[in-house]
Every structure is written in C-alpha cells, then in structure tokens.
Amino acid sequence: MIEFFAIPGVILITGAALLVLIPERLRPALFLVFPVITLAVIFSRPEGYSLTGTLLHYDLVLMQTDTLSNLFGFVFAGGALVAGIYAYHMRELGQQVCALAYAGGALGVIYAGDLLTLIIYWEIMAVASTWLIWAKRTPETDGAGMRYLIYHVLGGGLLFAGILWHSVATGSIAVESIPAEYTPANLLMMLGVAVNAAIIPLHTWLSDAYPKATMTGTIFMSIFTTKTAVYVLIRMFAGWELLIFFGAAMALYGIYYAVICKDMREILSYHIISQVGYMVCAIGVGTDLALNGAAAHAYNNILYKSLMFMAVTAVMYSAGTSKMFHLGGLYKKMPWVLGLYVVGGLSISGIPLFAGFVSKGMVIDAAGYGGYETIMLVLLVASVGTWLSVGLKLPYFTWFDKPDYEGELKSVPVNMYIAMGILAFACIFYGIFPNALYAWLPQAMDYEPYTVYHIVEITQIALLTFVVFWWMKKKLAPELTTVLDLDWFYRKVAPATRLVFVQNVNTFFAKVEDGIQNSARFFARNFQNPMRWLNPLTDDKNEAKSYSPSMEVVMSFILLGFLVFAVVYFF
Amino acid sequence: MKTIHWLILGIIFVITLALEFTVLAGYDSHWWNAIPAFYAIFGFVMCLALIYSAKFIAKKLLNRDINYYD
Numbered sequence: 001m002i003e004f005f006a007i008p009g010v011i012l013i014t015g016a017a018l019l020v021l022i023p024e025r026l027r028p029a030l031f032l033v034f035p036v037i038t039l040a041v042i043f044s045r046p047e048g049y050s051l052t053g054t055l056l057h058y059d060l061v062l063m064q065t066d067t068l069s070n071l072f073g074f075v076f077a078g079g080a081l082v083a084g085i086y087a088y089h090m091r092e093l094g095q096q097v098c099a100l101a102y103a104g105g106a107l108g109v110i111y112a113g114d115l116l117t118l119i120i121y122w123e124i125m126a127v128a129s130t131w132l133i134w135a136k137r138t139p140e141t142d143g144a145g146m147r148y149l150i151y152h153v154l155g156g157g158l159l160f161a162g163i164l165w166h167s168v169a170t171g172s173i174a175v176e177s178i179p180a181e182y183t184p185a186n187l188l189m190m191l192g193v194a195v196n197a198a199i200i201p202l203h204t205w206l207s208d209a210y211p212k213a214t215m216t217g218t219i220f221m222s223i224f225t226t227k228t229a230v231y232v233l234i235r236m237f238a239g240w241e242l243l244i245f246f247g248a249a250m251a252l253y254g255i256y257y258a259v260i261c262k263d264m265r266e267i268l269s270y271h272i273i274s275q276v277g278y279m280v281c282a283i284g285v286g287t288d289l290a291l292n293g294a295a296a297h298a299y300n301n302i303l304y305k306s307l308m309f310m311a312v313t314a315v316m317y318s319a320g321t322s323k324m325f326h327l328g329g330l331y332k333k334m335p336w337v338l339g340l341y342v343v344g345g346l347s348i349s350g351i352p353l354f355a356g357f358v359s360k361g362m363v364i365d366a367a368g369y370g371g372y373e374t375i376m377l378v379l380l381v382a383s384v385g386t387w388l389s390v391g392l393k394l395p396y397f398t399w400f401d402k403p404d405y406e407g408e409l410k411s412v413p414v415n416m417y418i419a420m421g422i423l424a425f426a427c428i429f430y431g432i433f434p435n436a437l438y439a440w441l442p443q444a445m446d447y448e449p450y451t452v453y454h455i456v457e458i459t460q461i462a463l464l465t466f467v468v469f470w471w472m473k474k475k476l477a478p479e480l481t482t483v484l485d486l487d488w489f490y491r492k493v494a495p496a497t498r499l500v501f502v503q504n505v506n507t508f509f510a511k512v513e514d515g516i517q518n519s520a521r522f523f524a525r526n527f528q529n530p531m532r533w534l535n536p537l538t539d540d541k542n543e544a545k546s547y548s549p550s551m552e553v554v555m556s557f558i559l560l561g562f563l564v565f566a567v568v569y570f571f
Numbered sequence: 572m573k574t575i576h577w578l579i580l581g582i583i584f585v586i587t588l589a590l591e592f593t594v595l596a597g598y599d600s601h602w603w604n605a606i607p608a609f610y611a612i613f614g615f616v617m618c619l620a621l622i623y624s625a626k627f628i629a630k631k632l633l634n635r636d637i638n639y640y641d
Contacts, residue, residue: 140641259625260633373601377613384617452594456587457610463584464614470572472622482639483629491640 009108061113132217159192239286247281255385
C-alpha cells in the first residue's frame with residue numbers, strides 16, 4: 001500500500017487532493033513539496049523496478065522504471081517544481097490543484113507499464129489541463145477550453161479503442177514497441193497519441209488553446225502534453241517510417257506560423273509544433289542515435305521552451321499584453337528578462353554552448369546518416385526558421401525596435417526570476433557539459449556534438465540568417481491580425497456544421513415525430529368509433545352503444561355465420 | 572547594430588570559411604559538402620525564401636482582422 005502511494009503519478013495526484021485542505025498562504029510552498037518527493041522517489045527506485053496489481057483479470061503494471069522513463073520522469077518532476085516556483089505568486093486554488101494533477105497524469109503515463117494504467121493517467125491529464133484554460137473565465141477561453149477538451153476526449157477515445165482492439169488481438173496490454181504494421185488497432189492507438197503529439201493536421205488544439213490559457217497555465221501545458229506523447233511514441237512506435245514525413249512536415253509547418261504570427265505566446269505555441277516535429281521525425285528514423293536524439297531533444301526542449309514561455313509571460317504579466325504590436329523598446333526596463341529569454345532563444349536555435357546544440361544536432365544527423373538527406377535539409381530549413389522566428393523576430397520586436405517602452409509596467413515577482421534562472425543555468429550547463437545528458441540516454445551511442453563540422457555548419461547558417469533578418473526585418477513588423485489555421489474548419493464552419501449535423505437532424509426527428517403523432521391522432525380519431533366507417537348509412541354521431549337496426553341485423557348474421565362454421569368444423 | 576558588431580560577425584564568418592577550407596577540406600558525408608560555403612548560402616537563401624513565402628501565404632490566405640472569430 002505504501003508502495004502504491006510512492007508511484008510518482010499517485011504522489012502528485014494525492015498532493016493535488018491534499019492542496020484543497022491547505023490554507024491559501026501555505027499552498028504555493030506545499031505545491032513544491034510534492035514534486036520534490038517525486039524526485040526523491042525517482043532517484044530511490046532502481047532501474048527495472050516494477051509494481052504490479054490486478055484489476056478484474058488484467059495484470060496491471062502500475063509502475064515500471066528504466067532509463068527512458070527515468071529521463072522523462074526526472075525532467076517532468078523537475079519541470080513541475082520549477083513551474084511551481086514560477087507560479088509561486090499565484091494563489092488560485094483551482095489552478096494549483098489542476099496543475100499538480102496534470103503533472104501527476106503526465107508522470108503517471110511515463111511510469112505506466114501497461115496500457116490500461118496509461119489511458120487512465122492520459123485522461124486525467126486531458127481533464128486537469130482543460131481547467132488551466134478555463135480558469136481565465138472569459139468567453140474566448142470558455143470556447144477554447146471546450147474545443148481543447150473535445151479534441152482530447154476524442155484523442156483519448158481513439159487511443160482507448162486502439163488499446164482494447166490491440167489487447168483482444170494480441171492478448172497483451174504491455175506498453176511495448178509495436179511492429180510497424182498498419183492494422184486498425186495500431187492506427188487507432190497511433191491516432192490517439194498523434195492528437196497529443198500535435199501531429200499535423202491534428203495540432204489545432206495546441207495553437208488554439210495555449211496562447212489563451214492562464215499565464216502560469218501555459219507554462220505547465222508547454223511542458224507536459226506533447227512531451228508525454230513523444231515519450232509514448234518512442235516507447236511504442238519507434239521506427240515507423242510514416243512518422244518521419246509527418247515530423248518533417250510539422251517542423252516546417254510550425255516554423256511558417258511562427259514566422260507569420262505576431263503574438264508572443266502564439267509564436268512559441270506554434271514553435272512547439274515545430275520542435276515536436278524534430279522529435280517525431282527522429283522517432284520515425286528509429287536508429288539508436290535517432291531515438292536518443294528524440295529523448296534528448298524532448299528533455300532539452302522542456303528546459304528552454306518553458307524558459308522562453310516564462311520570459312514572455314513575465315513580459316505579459318508586466319505589460320498586460322502578449323501582442324508584440326503593443327510592445328517594443330523594453331530592453332531598458334526589462335533587461336534581465338531579455339537576457340534570460342535570449343539564453344532560451346540561443347538554446348532552441350542550436351547555437352554552440354547552449355543546450356539545443358547538443359540534441360538538435362543528434363536529430364538532424366540521425367536523419368542524414370539514416371539515409372534521409374532531404375529530410376535532413378528540411379530540418380535545417382526549420383532550424384533557419386527557428387532562429388529567425390523565436391531567436392530573432394520575437395525578442396527584437398519585444399525588447400528593441402522602439403527607443404523606449406512608454407506604457408505602465410508592473411514589477412515582476414522574484415520567484416519568476418528564480419525559476420527562469422534555474423532553467424537558464426540548466427540550458428548553459430547541458431550546452432557545455434553534454435555528457436551530463438548523454439549519460440542518461442536510453443541507447444548506447446558514440447556521438448560527439450562539438451566537432452568542427454557541426455560548429456561551422458550552425459555558425460554559417462546562424463550568421464547569414466541574422467544578416468537577412470536585419471536586412472528584411474521591416475517585413476516581419478508586428479501588426480494586429482488573427483492568423484487562420486485548420487481550426488477555421490470547426491470554428492468558422494461551425495454554423496454550417498451545426499446546420500448539417502444538429503439542425504438537419506433535429507428537423508428530421510421533428511418531422512418523424514410529427515408524422516407519428518399525426519398518424520396516432522388519425523387512428524385514435526377513426527378507431528374510437530369504427531361504426532362511422534363500418535356503417536356508412538348512418539350519420540356521424542352514430543354511437544357504439546346504440547346500433548342501428550340494420551347494423552344489428554348484419555352483426556347477427558356474422559355471429560351466426562361464425563356459430564355455424566364452428567359447429568360444422570368441430571363436430 | 573554598430574559597425575563593430577558587424578565587424579565581429581564578419582570575422583567569425585571568415586573564421587568559419589577558413590576552417591571549412593582547411594580542416595574540413597576532405598570532409599564528405601553528404602552530397603552538398605562539395606559546394607563551398609554551402610551552409611552560408613543555405614542559410615541566406617532559405618531565410619529569404621521563408622520570409623517571402625510566409626509573407627505571401629499570410630497575405631493571400633491566413634491573415635484576418637483581429638476580431639475575426641468574435
């Protein structure tokens with residue numbers, strides 16, 4: 001029983017339940033205790049530890065550890081801790097509880113050894129994270145949260161259907177590598193995971209909801225949902241070639257939108273899609289180097305992507321908007337936030353000495369040496385776009401461009417700086433000491449990031465991209481626009497969809513109902529008194545209790561006929 | 572960006588070119604390694620292409636009024 005409560009996912013979800021009982025002043029501090037306990041548990045469990053249980057006749061593996069799950073478990077628990085520090089000033093109970101339960105769901109998925117345990121945590125994640133959108137309580141977020149929830153319920157449903165089919169077909173519910181066969185069960189499971197991994201065209205929930213969620217909510221969301229899906233893809237779908245092309249397409253698609261969008265949080269949200277694209281692509285390649293690259297990139301991505309989200313959220317907290325149109329010239333007033341953001345920006349763009357360099361190179365090389373040179377070039381284009389959009393455009397138009405920012409600024413709480421500082425330190429640490437990360441990776445490999453070739457490659461790309469940006473930057477100047485995406489099909493076409501699937505169906509059922517009632521009325525009226533049509537000779541008022549003489553005669557003959565027939569037949 | 576910044580970037584670029592033609596002279600793992608300064612050209616061309624094509628798509632197809640969905 002003690003062991004059950006020492007499962008990372010259960011610790012955090014129990015913690016979420018306990019938070020409700022804690023007075024408001026102690027809550028943010030207690031929030032941090034649970035991720036710390038989780039980290040302690042992760043370090044204390046030996047690799048290969050497993051905890052089993054039974055549900056009906058299924059043998060469940062409630063917790064199972066190996067190198068891969070420990071890598072993700074560590075960065076998730078650490079991420080929850082740092083995001084908790086960042087949100088220390090935030091006192092809203094609902095958000096705190098849901099953020100912790102959400103982290104618990106994600107960690108539960110990481111350590112789940114069987115698919116039924118996995119799907120339970122999967123759904124907890126979906127529901128808990130929805131509140132981080134709804135908590136803003138505006139009509140806009142009400143809609144976005146509902147669309148997010150529907151999308152994830154659909155994804156969870158597909159995954160669950162796939163799991164059931166898979167368990168019936170193979171008799172196994174273990175979370176294990178699935179051979180690349182396009183059976184309905186496998187495809188259903190993959191579609192369910194693809195929703196959470198934001199694989200295009202199933203990505204719109206992300207770009208729709210993340211920029212609208214609460215300030216601290218987005219930080220948590222940027223850490224867990226997509227990376228959990230990446231983890232499941234590594235576990236179950238490694239080497240599925242289909243993923244290579246979808247991953248490369250995602251990398252490009254996200255970049256285009258990151259270049260087009262003008263809202264800081266929108267840019268970073270689309271950029272998540274691009275970054276997850278690298279990982280999905282590497283998972284499709286499926287070699288040892290590629291899988292290590294996907295895991296390392298997911299790990300690093302949590303560090304620098306949440307750092308960048310934290311920095312823009314600090315600007316948003318301070319200036320009250322995330323639209324770059326209203327910003328600019330902040331470098332004198334928020335120099336530290338700029339510095340911290342730039343660490344994230346340099347990391348994500350894969351500049352040497354920062355974390356992204358040591359993992360992105362693995363993914364790109366894995367594609368190149370795995371026989372996919374075109375894909376490698378596509379990923380390099382995405383690298384150009386990363387540096388252009390989140391490395392240059394976003395900070396330039398937020399902190400520079402204008403001589404000074406003229407609006408009011410709220411001061412940024414210290415806890416935000418602490419959280420960002422921890423992540424910035426981690427980004428630089430892993431950039432300088434890549435072996436600290438490589439030692440944790442699941443597959444054996446021999447990879448050296450700091451070769452002359454790699455440094456020349458990325459330096460040339462970054463320099464020339466910078467030159468073009470500086471030359472063309474007016475073209476990227478912020479404006480106030482809404483940028484359409486595939487969610488247009490269910491947001492703008494919603495009236496048409498409603499007409500076809502709701503109103504037409506309603507009208508049809510109403511017609512049928514009318515028909516039934518009309519016929520019932522018709523029969524009731526006519527069979528109430530059959531005399532009216534059995535005896536056309538009398539008037540309408542002909543009542544059943546008083547037959548006309550002629551009718552009595554007819555009925556008597558009929559009865560007599562029956563009698564005669566009976567007598568003849570039976571005797 | 573002051574002149575000194577451009578000068579520093581220029582020096583770094585010259586160093587990478589020097590490295591490419593000395594240390595990496597015999598390096599050949601992809602077909603494009605035969606093209607001199609490939610990654611510089613790649614970065615330049617792709618960045619221009621990205622900006623122009625993104626701008627084109629945005630203008631023709633994607634950009635709408637800020638209150639479009641309200």
